[in-house]
Amino acid sequence: MTPGVAGQPTLEGPRAGVAAAPPVVLVAGNPNSGKSTLFNALSGARARVSNYPGTTVSRMSAHARLGAESVVELVDLPGTYSLSARSQDEQVAVDAVLGLASEKPEVVVVVADATALGRSLYFASEIIETGVPVVVALSMMDEAEAQGLAVDIPRLRQALGVEVVPVVARRGTGLADLRTALANAIERPGTVPGPAPLSPAVEAAAAELSGILAPAWPALTPEGRRAFALWLLLSLDDDAHSGGVRGIPPAIAREVARIRREAAAAGRDLDHDIIAGRYARIDAIVEHAVAPGPAERRGWTQRIDAVLTHRIAGVAVFVTVMLGLFQALFSWSEPAIGFIETGIGAAQDLVRSAMPPGPLRDLLVEGVIAGVGNVIVFVPQIAMLFLFIGVMEDLGYLARVAFVIDRVMGRVGLHGKSFVPMLSGFSCAIPAIMATRTLDNRTDRMLTMMVLPLMSCSARLPIYLLVIATVFSAAPPVLGVLSAAAVALFAMYFLSVAAALGAAAVLRRTVLRGPRPTLMLELPPYRLPVPRVLLRNTWQQVRSFLVDAGTIILALTIVMWALLSYPRADGAGQLSDMPPAEAMAAAPVAVAGELEAREQGAQLRHSVAGRFGRLLEPVLEPLGFDWRIGVGIFGAFAAREVFVSTMGMVFDLGDADESSEPLRDALRAATRRDGSPLMTPLTGIALMVFFVLACQCMSTLAVVRRETGSWGWPAFMFTYQTLLAYVAALVVYQGGRALGWS
Amino acid sequence: MTMSDRFTSLDQLPLGTPAIVRRVGSARPIARRLMELGLVPGTRVTVTRIAPLGDPLELRVRNYALSIRRSEALSIEVDETHA
Numbered sequence: 001m002t003p004g005v006a007g008q009p010t011l012e013g014p015r016a017g018v019a020a021a022p023p024v025v026l027v028a029g030n031p032n033s034g035k036s037t038l039f040n041a042l043s044g045a046r047a048r049v050s051n052y053p054g055t056t057v058s059r060m061s062a063h064a065r066l067g068a069e070s071v072v073e074l075v076d077l078p079g080t081y082s083l084s085a086r087s088q089d090e091q092v093a094v095d096a097v098l099g100l101a102s103e104k105p106e107v108v109v110v111v112a113d114a115t116a117l118g119r120s121l122y123f124a125s126e127i128i129e130t131g132v133p134v135v136v137a138l139s140m141m142d143e144a145e146a147q148g149l150a151v152d153i154p155r156l157r158q159a160l161g162v163e164v165v166p167v168v169a170r171r172g173t174g175l176a177d178l179r180t181a182l183a184n185a186i187e188r189p190g191t192v193p194g195p196a197p198l199s200p201a202v203e204a205a206a207a208e209l210s211g212i213l214a215p216a217w218p219a220l221t222p223e224g225r226r227a228f229a230l231w232l233l234l235s236l237d238d239d240a241h242s243g244g245v246r247g248i249p250p251a252i253a254r255e256v257a258r259i260r261r262e263a264a265a266a267g268r269d270l271d272h273d274i275i276a277g278r279y280a281r282i283d284a285i286v287e288h289a290v291a292p293g294p295a296e297r298r299g300w301t302q303r304i305d306a307v308l309t310h311r312i313a314g315v316a317v318f319v320t321v322m323l324g325l326f327q328a329l330f331s332w333s334e335p336a337i338g339f340i341e342t343g344i345g346a347a348q349d350l351v352r353s354a355m356p357p358g359p360l361r362d363l364l365v366e367g368v369i370a371g372v373g374n375v376i377v378f379v380p381q382i383a384m385l386f387l388f389i390g391v392m393e394d395l396g397y398l399a400r401v402a403f404v405i406d407r408v409m410g411r412v413g414l415h416g417k418s419f420v421p422m423l424s425g426f427s428c429a430i431p432a433i434m435a436t437r438t439l440d441n442r443t444d445r446m447l448t449m450m451v452l453p454l455m456s457c458s459a460r461l462p463i464y465l466l467v468i469a470t471v472f473s474a475a476p477p478v479l480g481v482l483s484a485a486a487v488a489l490f491a492m493y494f495l496s497v498a499a500a501l502g503a504a505a506v507l508r509r510t511v512l513r514g515p516r517p518t519l520m521l522e523l524p525p526y527r528l529p530v531p532r533v534l535l536r537n538t539w540q541q542v543r544s545f546l547v548d549a550g551t552i553i554l555a556l557t558i559v560m561w562a563l564l565s566y567p568r569a570d571g572a573g574q575l576s577d578m579p580p581a582e583a584m585a586a587a588p589v590a591v592a593g594e595l596e597a598r599e600q601g602a603q604l605r606h607s608v609a610g611r612f613g614r615l616l617e618p619v620l621e622p623l624g625f626d627w628r629i630g631v632g633i634f635g636a637f638a639a640r641e642v643f644v645s646t647m648g649m650v651f652d653l654g655d656a657d658e659s660s661e662p663l664r665d666a667l668r669a670a671t672r673r674d675g676s677p678l679m680t681p682l683t684g685i686a687l688m689v690f691f692v693l694a695c696q697c698m699s700t701l702a703v704v705r706r707e708t709g710s711w712g713w714p715a716f717m718f719t720y721q722t723l724l725a726y727v728a729a730l731v732v733y734q735g736g737r738a739l740g741w742s
Numbered sequence: 743m744t745m746s747d748r749f750t751s752l753d754q755l756p757l758g759t760p761a762i763v764r765r766v767g768s769a770r771p772i773a774r775r776l777m778e779l780g781l782v783p784g785t786r787v788t789v790t791r792i793a794p795l796g797d798p799l800e801l802r803v804r805n806y807a808l809s810i811r812r813s814e815a816l817s818i819e820v821d822e823t824h825a
Binding site for chain 1: 778779798806
């Protein structure tokens with residue numbers, strides 16, 4: 001089950017370019033190579049973000065000026081260590097470099113980290129092999145010098161056969177030279193070096209496969225075809241069906257498997273021969289062009305790591321930083337959220353006072369403006385989380401977080417990098433799901449995303465508080481000291497973590513089964529973030545949320561409003577059909593407000609949601625819930641905390657929050673049809689368990705739709721969580737009753 | 743130590759002891775990835791650190807720091823060398 005990966009072939013011949021389009025320059029490089037900083041420095045302020053066709057990998061591009069009249073379209077490729085493996089990022093990279101899914105690039109800038117030259121040049125050599133013109137931007141030159149590494153640029157240039165420009169992107173050093181080199185590569189093509197041959201066995205296999213590829217991909221150059229053949233030999237799995245690799249015809253996949261089989265029978269390991277062959281050549285180049293420093297020096301990074309990954313100090317720092325993240329998400333975003341909510345309220349009041357009452361006004365106030373509010377209310381937390389993650393990532397600490405906690409996450413098949421998104425889930429699933437973008441491997445990312453909404457987000461808290469205050473306020477302390485309310489609240493958070501980890505373990509063995517999960521994590525040197533790049537990346541995340549997920553959330557808010565408001569209940573005749581609100585006497589509301597609240601309640605009971613609640617009652621009864629709780633659950637789909645205000649409306653109390661004493665009293669006084677009390681402690685626990693586990697949040701589903709590019713994953717998420725919630729609440733309630741509790 | 747070609751798996755390599763990769767015996771996707779990251783046979787590698795909870799390991803390979811789990815290190819054979 002892999003929704004989100006487009007099934008149709010994308011590996012077709014390159015299309016003829018549009019006449020006026022500027023030449024395409026790709027910026028490729030390893031993660032942590034300084035690629036983003038360089039892209040940012042070359043492109044200036046404006047960049048457009050879209051997705052690579054048929055993928056969820058975001059594509060950043062910008063027009064950049066190389067000289068007086070030369071403008072190019074600069075495209076930022078995802079950071080990868082190789083072209084030839086199987087992640088979505090790498091497929092995007094290989095499609096773009098070979099010009100398979102889009103126009104062929106005019107030139108590729110490969111950003112190579114001078115401090116890790118061997119690994120960087122491995123990636124560079126893969127791209128050079130394809131025959132596309134390449135300019136190597138040698139980044140981190142300042143760090144290399146600090147380490148005592150002396151890179152002989154002319155020698156490197158000569159050995160690689162392509163232009164090499166040293167740069168320090170954060171200081172702007174070398175950018176002018178890089179622009180000139182790019183302009184030269186575009187104006188004077190044809191200086192591309194032929195690929196250096198690998199072992200005879202590899203070359204024979206590549207040549208055979210190239211011959212097979214030629215008819216299907218006539219537009220590829222001979223170098224491009226050889227590179228594509230090598231890519232197929234290295235990337236396709238032996239079980240002959242093309243699995244995760246898009247658009248490879250089965251016939252080609254079978255040929256690849258055959259060639260690999262024959263090589264294996266002859267005692268050749270093609271993977272090893274291809275990779276080791278490239279590295280052998282690179283090692284010779286590096287030895288020729290780089291004078292090693294005076295042994296390996298213990299730089300800053302080692303000294304900082306001695307503390308940050310220390311058995312005790314490291315764990316202490318880890319806990320402190322994570323507490324800081326919590327603080328940022330919960331407290332620092334609070335004023336901004338309050339400001340947005342006030343603003344939305346003011347806009348609603350303004351429209352209310354400016355327009356005559358009627359369906360149109362209600363649509364604008366309760367649907368459109370509330371919907372816009374439902375979208376932008378997430379922005380402070382998204383911005384805060386991505387700013388925090390951005391700083392940690394650019395500093396290099398995010399990789400250390402994964403390093404420190406991987407042992408725990410690995411137990412249930414998750415990745416060390418799943419930790420920060422999971423933790424953020426305590427605040428809100430929306431930014432947390434977006435934060436799974438830091439996971440490179442698709443299976444790891446999907447797994448994290450699927451279990452993350454089980455983490456008890458802050459929108460569940462009002463529900464817990466209302467229920468606990470209603471049913472446990474008079475309960476005796478547990479073990480003589482702990483308040484029952486505190487124990488119940490703790491139990492809900494414990495359940496949420498246990499459920500998330502348990503679900504991860506189960507999904508890893510079922511729906512998201514795959515190759516054994518691994519961790520291969522570069523621990524980059526500690527570096528200072530570049531604020532401009534940081535802010536730009538944060539803004540892009542916010543923007544993509546507003547545009548893609550925001551529109552869905554807005555639409556769903558309007559739908560929810562309609563379901564809670566229509567059909568209209570007008571006339572007292574309908575009112576009299578409705579079950580009476582038991583607790584009215586207890587509610588100290590002003591008379592005018594009381595009337596309005598009664599009207600609201602009657603309207604809600606009459607609406608689709610109200611009817612749905614009653615329709616659902618037979619299904620909810622075994623959980624100890626009645627139709628009123630059913631309406632609350634329905635309303636909570638807009639956002640969980642809406643459960644509380646919906647209950648306020650159901651009980652004719654008008655606006656109510658979790659600290660509303662009248663609402664608590666109303667709930668305590670509420671009875672079932674047989675006259676027995678509705679909100680017993682057991683019902684309360686079942687209700688909270690239901691809310692811990694259920695995916696009662698349309699915005700979560702909207703953002704999963706955006707991140708996976710399909711409705712399949714959100715549908716799966718909603719289904720499994722709802723089933724889990726139902727069964728768990730059923731077991732709690734029926735089990736509790738069997739034990740004689742109430 | 744008299745023999746320079748005493749071989750062991752990478753997870754058994756003492757902290758800070760330089761070694762040379764002899765063979766990457768993992769399953770294909772993992773071996774392919776490890777080799778692409780620079781752990782090809784003949785490469786110098788050192789285990790420089792162990793995570794606070796005992797796993798994963800931090801390796802020094804080709805002048806950068808790479809972290810892998812013990813379960814992966816298990817299938818990488820290395821020869822210990824003299825420093």
